[in-house]
Amino acid sequence: MLAVIETGGKQYMVKSGEALKVEKLSLLKEGDTAVFDKVLLTANDDGSEVKIGSPYLDVKVEALVEKQGKNRTLLVQKFKRKVRYHISRGQRQRYTKVKIA
Numbered sequence: 001m002l003a004v005i006e007t008g009g010k011q012y013m014v015k016s017g018e019a020l021k022v023e024k025l026s027l028l029k030e031g032d033t034a035v036f037d038k039v040l041l042t043a044n045d046d047g048s049e050v051k052i053g054s055p056y057l058d059v060k061v062e063a064l065v066e067k068q069g070k071n072r073t074l075l076v077q078k079f080k081r082k083v084r085y086h087i088s089r090g091q092r093q094r095y096t097k098v099k100i101a
Contacts, residue, residue: 003061004041011040014061014100024094028065034098036061063098070094 004013008023028034039059043050051057070092078087 002043002045003039003059005036005061006038006040006056007036015045016100019066019097019099020063021095021097023096024068025065025096025098028068028096030065030067032065033101034063034065034096036063062101064101065096066099067097068094069097 001016002013003015004011006012007025010023012020012022014020025034037056037060039053039057039061040055041050041052042057042059071094073090073092076089076091079085
């Protein structure tokens, strides 16, 4: 089964048994079940029986939360020449790793 889901302002194409990193789902802990109800498209693995929502289908995709974590540090720099102005800051984006059921 193939589906396109929307979470965290992004769209992901998922298959059953696949692991996926999404924006942090703050209310869930490791071992909980996440339910994605914003499903845009479903289809079989071979591409037959395609169903497209307008905008969403009445289907839910369930996933098991494997891990809550942080990505590696991304450096954000500001620089203005000739005035000795430069700022460097780091940012670690939080994510939730889920496995589609």
